[in-house]
Structure formats: C-alpha cells, structure tokens
Amino acid sequence: MARHRASRRTLLSTVAAAGLTTVLALGPSVDAATAAPRDIVVGVGGANNPTSDRVRDKFRGDLVGALEDDGYTFEGLRYPAALPLGPSIRDGVPKLHAVIDSAAGGRVVVVGYSEGALVAEQVRRDLARDPHRPPTDRIEFALIGSPFVPNGGIYARFPDLRIPGLTNMGPTQPSPYATTFYSMEYDLVADFPAYGNPLTFANAVVGFLYFHGDHGPDAVDLDTHPTSVLVVDNAAGGTDTYVLIRARHLPLLQPIRDIAAATGSTVLTEPVLGAIEPTLRLLVDMGYTDRHYRTIGSDDDPAYQHADEPTRFSLATPHDRIRETMAALPEALRDGAENFVDAITPPARKVKKPAEGTDDDALTDDREAESDATSRRTPKPGKDEESEPISEDQDEVAGDEGSTDTDTDVSAGTSEADAPAAA
Numbered sequence: 001m002a003r004h005r006a007s008r009r010t011l012l013s014t015v016a017a018a019g020l021t022t023v024l025a026l027g028p029s030v031d032a033a034t035a036a037p038r039d040i041v042v043g044v045g046g047a048n049n050p051t052s053d054r055v056r057d058k059f060r061g062d063l064v065g066a067l068e069d070d071g072y073t074f075e076g077l078r079y080p081a082a083l084p085l086g087p088s089i090r091d092g093v094p095k096l097h098a099v100i101d102s103a104a105g106g107r108v109v110v111v112g113y114s115e116g117a118l119v120a121e122q123v124r125r126d127l128a129r130d131p132h133r134p135p136t137d138r139i140e141f142a143l144i145g146s147p148f149v150p151n152g153g154i155y156a157r158f159p160d161l162r163i164p165g166l167t168n169m170g171p172t173q174p175s176p177y178a179t180t181f182y183s184m185e186y187d188l189v190a191d192f193p194a195y196g197n198p199l200t201f202a203n204a205v206v207g208f209l210y211f212h213g214d215h216g217p218d219a220v221d222l223d224t225h226p227t228s229v230l231v232v233d234n235a236a237g238g239t240d241t242y243v244l245i246r247a248r249h250l251p252l253l254q255p256i257r258d259i260a261a262a263t264g265s266t267v268l269t270e271p272v273l274g275a276i277e278p279t280l281r282l283l284v285d286m287g288y289t290d291r292h293y294r295t296i297g298s299d300d301d302p303a304y305q306h307a308d309e310p311t312r313f314s315l316a317t318p319h320d321r322i323r324e325t326m327a328a329l330p331e332a333l334r335d336g337a338e339n340f341v342d343a344i345t346p347p348a349r350k351v352k353k354p355a356e357g358t359d360d361d362a363l364t365d366d367r368e369a370e371s372d373a374t375s376r377r378t379p380k381p382g383k384d385e386e387s388e389p390i391s392e393d394q395d396e397v398a399g400d401e402g403s404t405d406t407d408t409d410v411s412a413g414t415s416e417a418d419a420p421a422a423a
Contacts (some may be wrong), residue, residue: 037106041072043285044092045081046114046145046214052076055111057218058144059182060312065107075099081115092119097126098130100139106137114212117146121172127174128175128236136238141179143294144217145190146170149181149242150310151289154192157313171310181307184220185247186284193287196315199252199280200287206250220245231306242307243315250281274339278332286317286325 043055057062064074075097079092096119101110113118124141127133147155148171152384155172172181183190184205193200210216224347226246234240249257253273260269285291290306 004082006063011081014326029385036106039070039072039107040099041067041074041109042077043074043076043368044096044110044112044116044119045076046116047081047083047115050081051078052081052116054214054218055068055113057214058111058113058222058391059217061220062416063142063184063324067135070414072107072109077116077119081329084164085115085118088115089118089122092116093122094299096120103138104136105134109142110139111144111195112144112146113144113214116228117143117148118167118169119401121146121148121324124175124177124179125173127177128173135178136178139177141175141177141257142182143172143179144185145180145187146172146181146214147189147305149183149190151194151307152311154189156310157192157194159312173331174234174238174240176236176238178239179241180243182217182243182245184216184245185215186251187216191244191288192313194289194313195317195321196339197284197287197317200284203250203252203284206254207247208253211247224277227296230307231303234308244304244307250284252280252284253277271340271343273360274343276335278335278339280327282325282328282332286321289321326414 043064045052045055055076056074057134058064068074077092077096079095081086081092082088096110100110100123110120110123112118120143122143127139147153148169150156150171153171155168159168159170161168172179184207185191186204188204188208189212191204191207193204226248228244228246230242232242233238256269256273257266260266289311297401302356
C-alpha cells in the first residue's frame, strides 16, 4: 500500500515544487567497465514530433535546461511518434532501452510527453521486472500529459477500453524508479473526469485543446505557477510524485475571453464571466474526486490526496459529492458577486504626486498600493516548503498570474504537435 509523505523529494519533484534554480543531483554515478559514464536526459516527444526535440521546450525550457546546467546531455529519441500508437511504441521502446544502456552507468532522466509517455512507461515497466535492472538511484522518469495517472489518466479511468489504433496500457504500475507525473488540470488525457457530469466533460474537451498540446506545458513556469503536489512511496519501493498544474480559468469560458480580447469587448464580457465562473467551476469540479472549493493549498487540504489511487470512471456522481457541492454554493455565489463588483468598479483615481521631497510621496505610494491590492479578489500563488499549491479560488491555466479574469496564460488553439487521439 502506498504511503503518503512529503519529507523526501526526488529530483523532478524538487524541480516542480521548489523551483528550477536549485542544483540537481540524482546520486553517485556507477562506474562502467567498458565506457566512461555519461549523464543523459532523454526526451521522448509527443505525436508528430519524431525527433523529440520539442521536449526541451517543456515548462519554458527549464526542466531540461536545469538538468543540462547540471552536466546532463540532452538526446531526443527518434521514433515514429504517429498513429496508430502500437507500432510507434514498439519502435520506440528498444531504442529507449539502448539510450539508457549507452549511459554506461551514468545518470539518466527520461522525459516522456503525451505519446512519448507511453514509450517511457513501457520501458519503466520493463526495468521494474528485470532482475538485473540498473541501480534505482541512477534512473528517473518524468511523464508529462500522461494517460497513466491513477486518478485522472484516461487509461486509468477506462482500463478495459479497447479502441483500434489506441494502445490502452491501464494505469501506471508501481516501479522502484522515481517517477514524476505532470498533469495540466482539466486536460482530457491526464485529468479525465471521474463522474458522468456533462459540464465536466465539456470543460475537459476544451481543456484538451488548450492545455494538452505543446503550447500548454511549454508556457508553464514551475517556479511560479500554482500547483498541487502529492508524494507517495509505492509498493515497489519507489517514489511517485504527482504534480497537478492548476488552471487559473475554466477552459470552457476561454473561447469567450479570446473572442472578447480580439474584438476589444473584454470590458463588457469580463464582469459577467467573473460573476458566473466561481459557480460554474464548482459544478465542473463536482465531476472529480479530488477538487474541493477554496481548500487547495490550505494546511488541512483534503483535495488531491488520492492521485495515486486508481479510480475508474463512473456515470453516477456520488451523493456525498453532490452534497459537498451544494454546501459550497453560497460561497461561490458570493465570490461571483465580488468579481462582478470589482470588474465594474472604476479603479481609484491616481493621486498626483506633490513636489519631490514632501511627506505626501509616501501617502501617494500607500494609496496606489492599496488600490492595487484591493482590485484583485485573490492573492498571488504562495509557496511553502514542500510545494506551491494555492487556494481553489485563486486565479485559474488560461490567464495572467496577477489577474482573476483577463488575459491568457497559455496560448489559445489546438496543438500543432499532438493529434487529439495521441495520449
């Protein structure tokens, strides 16, 4: 049985939760008799990225960049990266094994994105079953946009589903090798709804378009972006870290925001969107097991504590989940009303500074700071020692960090890299 804990971190969970400027290390290298050890970060790209070069861009290039700063050499795995998935996986798996072997005892970090996560997961399983496997302190995996997340991955939601062209491998399996799972909130592949809520499903479909393609994780700065993190010891003796990259706004409303921005009508639409979004988000989150209104990031946060538990899809929403949602409804309505008032209230008039050197300078600065602080309903994402979770009512992925309603944090549109069928 998995044991939850947060005291010891793996390399990649440290990158996710504590910032990417820290010097990273996996552990001592193992000498090889036939070749000098070398440290490698292997990228396994998503659909339509057969050279895997775009893996370097994930999280603004900081994930791979931090490893390269620590002496790792990046190698992009060359494989078909196409549909159907089966032939691509069969082609990529032996090639990834060969790259790992070529490290000759050095450290290896495998970064698999979308379809590439399938190749990485299969190799991870192969190594776990190998009685002569390499030492566990020299190989680590990072799976981005993975369908294997036990509570959220589409393969975990439908482990028995068989669709021609799509290889269903079920949820992730325990491995002695440390693994970090990065999921974009509301991404249909890695954060599929748990219950048959039509609103939740529609939001996840739009979330796939906005967040699953390369443009989604490429735009995220893990140093500052709000996340929810769970670290567990698995049954095989390894460490699994689940990182949920929070959405600042509902994908379902983002097309309206995009159109408003393009037509210059944001000033008209934003008060309405800000008023309905808290309640709409509450109803969307009712379709998940691990979302609780305004509790993400609190000391007694009950949310995201079951990411490691395989959870199948269910058409029926449990009565307890419905009751929780109804209990939080008054608070969501109040938040919407506050958003509406904030959006239609003109900003405080800026006080003209007196001549330099007068005592009124400080007063003017204080007034400006107060105006800025009160113009936003929620604070900036906070950090703690273990992770960077935030409150559920904070800004949510399609928007600026300092805004509750406007702008876009992740560029709109579908990915040029990943076809919708790619996992």
